Amino acid sequence: MSFRPALVLFLALSAAGAYAQNAPDASQAATSPEPGRKVSTLPLKPTVAEAQAAQLSARFLTRFHYQAQPLDDAMSAKIYKAYFDALDSEKVFFTQADMAKFEPLKTQFDDAIWNQDLTGPFSVFNLYVERAVDRMNYARGLLAKGFDFNGNDSYNFDRKKAAWPKDQAELDDVWRKRTMNDWLRLKLAGKNDDDIRKTLDKRYANYITRVRQLDNEDATQAFMTAYAESTDPHTDYLGPRAADSFDIAMKLSLEGIGAVLQARDDYTQVRELVPGGPASKSGKIKPGDRIVAIGQGETGPMVDVVGWRQDDVVKLIRGKKDTTVRLEILPADAGLDGKHEFIALVRKKVTMEEQAAKKKVIDVKDGDVDRKIGIIELPTFYQDFGARRAGDANFKSATRDVAKLLTELKADKVEGVVIDLRNNGGGSLSEATELTGLFIDTGPVVQVRDARGQVEAQGDDAPGMAWDGPLAVLVNRGSASASEIFAAAIQDYGRGLIIGEPTFGKGTVQNLVDLDKFGRGSSSEKPQYGELKMTIAEFIRINGDSTQLRGVTPDIKFPENGDAKDFGESTYDNALPWRQIPPADYKPVADLKPLFVPLTQKHEARVATSPAWKLMLDELAQYKKLRDKTDVSLNFAARQAERKQYDTMQTDFRNRRKSIFGGDGSDNTTDDNSGDDGLNPNERSLKSELKSESAAKKAKDTPLDEAAHIVGDEVGMLKADGKLAATVLPYGGKKIDMAPAQTAQVPPPQPSSPH
Template sequence: MKLKLLGLAFAFITAVQGVSAVVNQTTPVALAPQAQEARAAHVAAALLSRYHYKAMPLDEALSGRIFDQYLKTLDPEKTFFVQSDIDQLAKRRTKLGSDMVKDDLSAPFAIFNLYIKRATERLTYARTLLKTGFDFQKSESYQFSRQKQAWPKDEAEVRELWRKRVKSDWLRLRLAGKDDKSVIEVLDKRYATMLKRMARINNEDAFQTYMNAYTMAIEPHTNYMAPRAAADFDISMSLSLVGIGAILTELDDYTTIRELVPGGPASLSGQLSMGDRILGVAQGESGPMIDIMGNRLDDSVAMIRGALDTVVRLDVLPAGAGPDGKHKLVTLVRKPISLKEQEAKSSVQEVPDGKLTRKIGVITLPSFYEDFAAKQRGDTAYKSASRDVALQIEELKSKKVDSILVDLRNNGGGSLTEAVSLTGLFIGKGPVVQVRNANGRVELEQSTQANAVWNGPLGVLINRSSASASEIFAAAIQDYGRGMIIGEPSFGKGTVQTMVDLDRMVDNKKPQFGELKMTIAQFFRINGGTTQLRGVTPDISFPSSFDAGEFGESSFDNALAWTQIKAASYTPKADLKRLFPALVAQHDERIKNDKDFQYLLEDIAQFNAQRKRNEVSLNEAERRKERATLEARLAARKPATDSGKGAQKDAVSDPLLRDDGLQANERNLATELADEKARKNDKDIFLMEAVHILADEVGLRGSSLKLAARAKTAPSLTE
């Protein structure tokens, strides 16, 4: 969540979207704090100092940590500020807290304005380098990660860093086949886009960035959300919004339709298509048409969304039409949009086993969503992860699956209530997780589900990005011996957050202050341990490309420590440990003979080695030699019968060979969407191996449990 909250202010660093290369290169107008922002900071500080699980006084020590976190957020790679800037800014390092209590945000805004100034200077300098070109025969290298390095000592050093960065960007495009003229066009447009994004940063961006530096200086999972970010968070939890049903992106200064949501007003109208550009937005049947050309994407989206059953009119330039092409006026009525792509889904994978075929049901759950608002207003059909999974289980049972695999990879969590309810679908009634608040009081969260919906063999697939509610579910399944945990060690987030509406705290009639996602408790497994810091350790492990020191809870220097409490009273469902030696042996034997899995191991090793080197050569001959080596390695993977035609699509080929040197939205939209679709259809090696492991388990356990599971009828979910 942390990067999502901070991304708007400096997203240009990693995910630039294309716009016109003609921009104003002057330093943007300095930002100044608004009265409501200073007041919101004061209210947030009062709450955090008193009610946070790790409550800390807003003293000089915390002020220093806020300062450090703020700089880390603004300039994580240390390529904008120089040491003299840091020395100058550090004069207020220990005063940020006392200033906040006095409703004074002048210091953080001054820091932010200097950041904008320096970023503008660096990007303007980057454009000048394109006029002279580079010597690619010279032996030098580019360090792509500088987080652990010192600040550049002076202007000469920071310019040298940018020279190498631009040279690296140029070489990537050159290796991808672009001539120098095309390279200059792409990079000039890219850096111009970054400059334009800097010029569009506003007060809300600056304030939200600073407030997140404050919250994360206390503990990694407490965040501040400005009103617009809070609304987006609500959408992500409820999987619904009111709008026209179009996924928008920003391309060449246009708000562009990337995809249409099936069943939404935009799709049903038949008037809009992928690639159409929205030039203006008008409210109602007669409201004035407002030009949105060059707008920030979030501003355009806010204008297009609106209240249920209201009219929005769009001035549209059709896809493929030139800048002077004929426009069309599209009138739509806003309706509820369900984000079905993010719902739980299921499929059936078949695994041959001698004369038998094992059927493994796979349920993919992207998040633990729950429509809080609908639930609170008494809507009995409110949207939730556990309800959707229960429906998927019923469908899989009708297909007579032998086992079920719940895929929680990249599931960052969500509702604690949903984690408990989902666990109940597989264990029935019983304790799921223990929650300890700041006062040390421990409460036991229990499933009230009368009977399990699925009693058959079960597996849970996790990776390093499986966090929070995912870890609660996986840990409970493991502690009960209810199913096997397969994959990588999980993230290690063992804390509980609640949403605090700051406007409600002070009776604001309209949203002004935003919301806090504040850590109020820590959760513990029913066995007394915690997933905090250490995560959930799989029963059968897969290789990982993540470094625990760089990603996951252990990468935070202020994460809560691992600890344990008294175990809850619970009765394990089974002892699966007796099966693990045989399953691991079968797994090891299978992957030893599985070329795709072995290729994946090679690629992970290559990736880890490259990351540890933390540099790439800027010598063209050396890079082409590296590329040739990689191409030869991939060519050797083709089946002997391939004869060079229609080569087997390699789902795990080294990304360096697919690197076109472009950034987000610099590619053709249709091509990018086609590539995304192809990647989704690539063979999922980890998923298929997890499926085979569950098929092995079914064979080891025999048919008695399988038959019992099929005969079981599903009770209704407990409300």
């Protein structure tokens, strides 16, 4: 496999993408573009590079995928289904007549890829674009007359299992009901008809604007994603834009100005500033500022970016470190005709600390004793692969950051540690193994089985432990991939308690293939082909059981949120089966089983009388009830009665939160308004959005608090019973410190071994 050294082995961010949007919000309006607006030219036509990228991807997938499948008529049929599911999963754009027209493509997508002729896939995308604009214009046309909400209509908002509309009349009826529901939500929130009409007309017009900006890369991305994910759920095609975003997500850094941007109406708006970044340090940019134009260097021409899609604006702002970018800004507090400001910034390397590991200390009471429990929240298993390969001693790494935080927590004199991996979708395989190494001495962490059936154990060779005290790992359904490797190894070694919900169940390993290294035209500095994230192996616990499909089962279970039927590896039709192989050569470092029953009993007794836990259960029950609804009435009186009932319940929840946690009772919600205001997120003021997010971050985290109490219970039991401590603490309680040199620097990866 001569291509292997050019690849980066990692575990896919599996949960990320599981809830991704089904398709780009697409299309081209029939009207002329506004001056300065960057608009794609329809119909979109595939480029030579895009067709070559598709064929090159197929060569890899049919030869080197873990379960390589031929790209033939059978695979073409799978791609066909996945492509239409991605573009129109709700069956609101295409009709049965459209599907009959495209039926021949069901066996032609394989030929399209092999022959480097993407005309067929692009014809589907172009019609999708046309239909999307047509439907938005139809919805806008309905607004003039308004609606009668005294009838018995209902709107089915979950159409994934519905049939394609049989004709235009049935499609119009679907959109009439969709638009009625949008209107009714605003009406129930107290808006008058004129305001509703303006809000919805602007919403639909903005949708058309975004659709008009779709380009070739979006079309190729949609089609090739359909092919990649037809091989298995975690193989993915990443076009140049998507590849850049993935790289940034893995290394948690970029070269730019340090501003988080968002699209709002025709503007790209500054949402927040990254602390320590050039924008923040300048003191000249603030949240809410709108970017009107961008210039490169000290004298480059200013390019008007009003109306541009956000990623095109971002592309102009990012650039090489120590270069200058000039921004023309419409200040947040200025009207549309306000005075513009001109700001020059020097780009720097910006680290996104918000996604890095963080710590805090929770104080828990054990009788008359106060105990400090350290919490480390790890959102992802990140690593700057490029910096590590280049020998940068300070490369960004989840393991290195956690090791540093553990040192700080020990200085804080914590008695136990909780690693919070909830909603951590995975990341680097090497980070999963190295992070485990912080909590064991040495030994295997995971077994990796390749396509030939050969199994290799990967593990921790660095002696010593960064933390040898009581440990717990908090997980939920969103904990996937690398999170499951870490949690499973901690469980198999008897090193710590696993607390929470059963995990996602992703047990596959992906390689990242830079297609530009292999394709024609790869000498170009500008990425043309993108990257292929391809499944090449399975990972299996050191006890011999796969986490595939089954995930990791907690030692102490918390209530499940009920998403398992819709979210998790078991929900994919083409997921790999569960597998069992011989265990690796390892020896548990402790036996935690004597803790399970007494800790569970203490947990159950505590939560039985906990108002916070009861509130969480009641809110969870309400969430499940709302989630299971698939349709709503379009009768105003009926919806108003439902709304009053819902508002009463939310008021009760808010009052209970206030009684339990203090404050105004809103600190555990994402919005002070308990009801549905009928608005989309970008239709609310930025100030209210940021306030809601800030409140959510400060909200009481009942499951985390309970996990800390469980570890506090464990600490109390071990202090009271030396024999028990010798059984459940690692290596019989023998202290094995990690040498400073080992915590300061992780050895560089060996090119011949997978990382």
